[in-house]
Amino acid sequence: MKLYCLSGHPTLPCNVLKFKSTTIMLDCGLDMTSTLNFLPLPLVQSPRLSNLPGWSLKDGNAFLDKELKECSGHVFVDSVPEFCLPETELIDLSTVDVILISNYHCMMALPYITEHTGFTGTVYATEPTVQIGRLLMEELVNFIERVPKAQSASLWKNKDIQRLLPSPLKDAVEVSTWRRCYTMQEVNSALSKIQLVGYSQKIELFGAVQVTPLSSGYALGSSNWIIQSHYEKVSYVSGSSLLTTHPQPMDQASLKNSDVLILTGLTQIPTANPDGMVGEFCSNLALTVRNGGNVLVPCYPSGVIYDLLECLYQYIDSAGLSNIPFYFISPVANSSLEFSQIFAEWLCHNKQTKVYLPEPPFPHAELIQTNKLKHYPSLHGDFSSDFRQPCVVFTGHPSLRFGDVVHFMELWGKSSLNTVIFTEPDFSYLEALAPYQPLAMKCIYCPIDTRLNFIQVSKLLKEVQPLHVVCPEQYTQPPPAQSHRMDLMVDCQPPAMSYRRAEVLALPFKRRYEKIEIMPELADALVPMEIKPGISLATVSAVLHTKDNKHVLQPPPRPAQPTGGKKRKRASDDIPDCKVLKPLLSGSIPVEQFVQTLEKHGFSDIKVEDTAKGHIVLLQEAETLIQIEEDSTHIICDNDEMLRVRLRDLVLKFLQKF
């Protein structure tokens, strides 16, 4: 069993598991932090961005000044943003049989895999994952396609040139493999390969293994996966949460008794408690708005935004913010808000029960109804006429490199009354803000990451007790910035195995058993003999038939019947017609009793020697020795067949035959 690790990002995993002749890809995350190296794509021509000076080498060589721009001491690529794909060279991706998706954030690289690698398999995901994943991809494509950029920089990627660049460009990994965003056509084609599954549904893969999605509690439709055969069980835990937010709670019990547990997608901000952060978010929002400032919340169109809107729903009246407009701007804003209301079966119990009242499960419906929350596909159109300040704007993309957020950063960045509040933990807020410097607006970092923290992981592992834990290397040591926090790492026994990008891991786990079925007529003919209380044995002669990874013992073909005679069949005819078999022996020989028996039968001068594997009984007079080992007994005597047979019979007395 091997694990191929194609992504180095612990929360955007992409691993391939080879298990029992199947090749299973676990998640397909797309590392978008690469876009932070690029200049933002403004919706409206930005004089500031277009007038940034080109970057030149220390010696004054300015051949890169068209590709690289400098802003407040940082260098950015002036080109269409590109993404860092999962490793494609480590394993032939056309051999992947299935892809299991755990949540909508972990499927963003899907079009790259399904459309460009010769992939012919099936993708499995739950319905909300697919629908919201589609929205995220649609938004991404829309954000990038609506601001076409003539230039595509590639010179800087040359390895010899990259060495000369300042950090972080210098240290960016595998820039040659970075790719531009996929198209909507590719998205549709990729999504058409997905087969929908429900929680706890058992899916057979070629008869060899069974895969099952389990609720992971992190997002709508998010799942962990169980991959099991008859005697082995691998759990794949990715992006799980034990907090009570909107999704169905995590199913922990089904993860018990795993041989291997692959653990990914833990919280990216282990020191920030989501409850505290939500409080911070609300306080800072109110403080800004009360002072007449605007609040900008860069976010994804689904996920935490539902919880934030719910908190604000409860908070705005108490904070006297009822008159402040909330805008949600995204090409998929409407679909996102409406989809969230129809996936009742995937929601937590409280929200499910609301549906029967009947009430919309999320209170943002009421915010929309009362005109407190308004949503728009983009800045253009209705929004510009409705726009009123001070206000709160939720919009993407959290990287601040594309999407409507770029416009608001340009618009509001100059006033210290305004605040940008970062809630998505995927991007470093300082790096995200770098191309907007100098910035007067206040920046608040309230990352809300509801995924498991290390205390919860430790409890989970104690509860489910896997034999082995496998996780990204980042989880096996404290974060570099807090090296003294020994509590911020996975702590289990035996220690977790770690992996990094482009590594192949042989999992410490040997398959020892295979299930074989036995045909009923063959089973009928068995004559078991009890050799110990509770243990019976029977011999069987049969033909092993293997097809579709299933093994069946069938009766052996009968010898050809003599032609002509029409005798009645006898039952015994069904018994395999083989030559007479020697009985099988079992049991062990107690040396002391054996020696006594020999003495009783007239042998004297017996010596017993202990050897590494058993004993040697020496019959000195007869110049004979009997070697007794765990699984064999030899009688060595000089051509005295009579003696050998006598001794053999004495040995056999101690053994059982059947």
Next chain:
Amino acid sequence: MDPECSQLLPALCAVLADPRQPMADDTCLEKLLDWFKTITEAGSSLLLLQENPCLVELLCHMLKPQDLSSRVLSFSLRLTGVFAAQEDCFQYLQQGELLPRLFGEAGPLGGAAWTAPTVRSGWIQGLRSLARHPSALHFLADCGAVDTIFSLQGDSSLFVASAAGQLLVHILGLSMQGPADGPPSLQAGDWPACAKKIVGHIEESLRSTATPQITQALNVLTTTFGHCHDPWTRVLWVRLSPLVAGLLEKDPVPAAHSLVDLLLSVARSPGLSSSSCGLWETLAQTLSRLSPTQAGPLALGILKLQDCPQALRAQAFAVLLQPLACVLKATAQAPGASGVLDGTVGDFATVDTLLPSKAACVGLLCRTLAHLELLLPLPQRPCPWPQAPLLGAAVTLLQLCQGSASPTSDTGHHLCALLLGCVRVQRAALDFLGTLSQGTGPPELVTEVFAVLLEYLRSPDSSPTVLKKAFQATFRWLLSSPKTPGCWDLDPQALLFLRELLPVLQKRLCSPCWEVRDSGLEFLTQMTGRWGGQAGFRHALLASEVPKLTEQLLRDPESYVRASAVAATGQLSSQGLCISPASPEHPGGQQKSPLSELLHILSTDSEGFPRRAAMHVFTQWLRDSHADVVGDTEEFVAGVLQVASQDLDWEVRAQGLELALVFLEQTLGQPGSPCPYAVTPPVVAPACPLAQALQPLCRVRLFEFAFRALFDCDRPVAQKSCDLLLFLRAKMASSSSPQEARSSPDVASVEAALQRWQAGDQAQPLGDLEPEVVLAVLKSMDLEGLRGALAESSDHVEKSPQSLLQDMLATVGILGENEADCY
């Protein structure tokens, strides 16, 4: 006993003796017993029994084999004890063989009724009351009660077991008082048989291997030494101390908590602690033998003792400091950094063994902090007090809980993992840190204290209770920050801190959690009250958004927050720190003045707390001659009283009377008993005639308010109003007013109206009152009588013994007929 009760008693006794008529409510029996106790304390029990033979009949009735309720049986046993406490009555009951039959083997003891804990408890309490005289001792010896008490010490009911132990102590004390011919010899061999028996039992228990028995013996001794300081107790201790010391040899030390209690009880006993009976050695040995958790309370107890050897105190203090020393050592950057605490500790191993478990670690640390907090304000606290290391330890603990400490050892890492986010330790450490503000510390440590406090106030993960404590500790540290002589303002360092603090406070005032907003406002009120007049503070506060946010919080949806915002606004306004209506930020001038905002709250708020807070603020404003009030005090008082009189909350009305009293005092001069330490002489009463002085009071309709309050359905309001009017009448008497009470038609109509008011019909207003009419009405009113009636508790009628007896009879009598009748 009054004749009415005597008449009711036979019927009641019959009811009690009748098993078919169970007493539903045993509180009646308790009240009945209390009543008999009062009677017997005041007079002769014998006489009582002779006059009411039904009582003896009731007791005799208990002896008959029957299905009696255990409650009544228990009651009878206790009642017997109450009667037999007097020796003549004891003899009387002895004659009838009643006592041995009730308390001896022939009684409930050993019968089926004995299985009920209440009967066993009654038996013990009966004996406890009875054991008052030497005859009782003989009786106890004859009926073998002491052996039974020994066995009851281990009773399954904790109440019974504890009472048995106390009874033993009582009997021991009684027997050592000796007969009339003087106390027994101090030689233990000559002690009375009963005392010998009890001491023998204690000795045997102390030698036992069973912890429960040892605990019982230790508890008996603790009570003995705690209550009795006669010379014989010293003999007892000398005799038993080797056995007690023997317990320390065992591993683990059995019944450690009880042992600690005993040793402290002995040490506190005046006859014992001063003598050289090896007590200090035993204490020192115990300190070293017990685990840190067990030794903590002992160490604290030792340090609280007035006179004990210095070496022992040092040892006890070291034990108390041990856990904190361990924390400091585990996180110290350099060896020896834990300062004084370092040298005092010998036994790190013990502490280290405790640290692996979170519950033990948190428990030990919290207890240690609580002990030290108790010790700090005491005059006998150890000297020199290791202020700096303790400050360092408290800061380190807080950093460990927050994850901001950088431990240098494995123990430190372990501690960090155990304490991270632990709210209990955070609360205890913040409390302790606050207490430490009474002392000083090295400047760099004080800087660290402020830094850690700011860290807590900023942290989004601080729970509301932790935050509240952090605010409290911050206030205390700001109070103690060094002051420039002659200047009450904050020192420059504290002002710098304040500039960092105010943005945090701003954010906290916007918190979604109402507890946080509330404690933020309380903190603001405290700060403004203390430094509101100082330039540095004023400047910083006015430069922030805090005053504006406070004003917005007057409309908070949570009533507690509104109440705190009212208090804060009151304080800010008193100091002139409210945003003025015509501030440049609000050129439209739409902003209401604090006075009208608060009046609005008083008249419209649906919850009581904000309205009460508004009344408090108004009273304070009136007292302090607030600028908005001084302008037209009469209009202000009239307005407030009018709104307050219609309030449904009695506390608001009572506070209205407080405000009325302040106005009254200001109008007429100081009340009758001015503060004897007041620097300024009391304001001299105006020279003008009283009637004239009362004019303003009439104009603000104070009397209508006060008279209405006098007949208020809530007693505290009526009492307060009564006091106010009595004060006024006293004023009237002292002033040589020439006015005579005139029987004018006005007076008559007011008196008639007041009578209607008293009857509950308060619809009709009194109209405009003239001072003379008021004076006449006041003179004619029986205010003293009213005050007396109001002073009686509302159930004084129902509390009489007669009522009790009637109730008990009524309950039983009508039980079957009218179950719906609650009374």
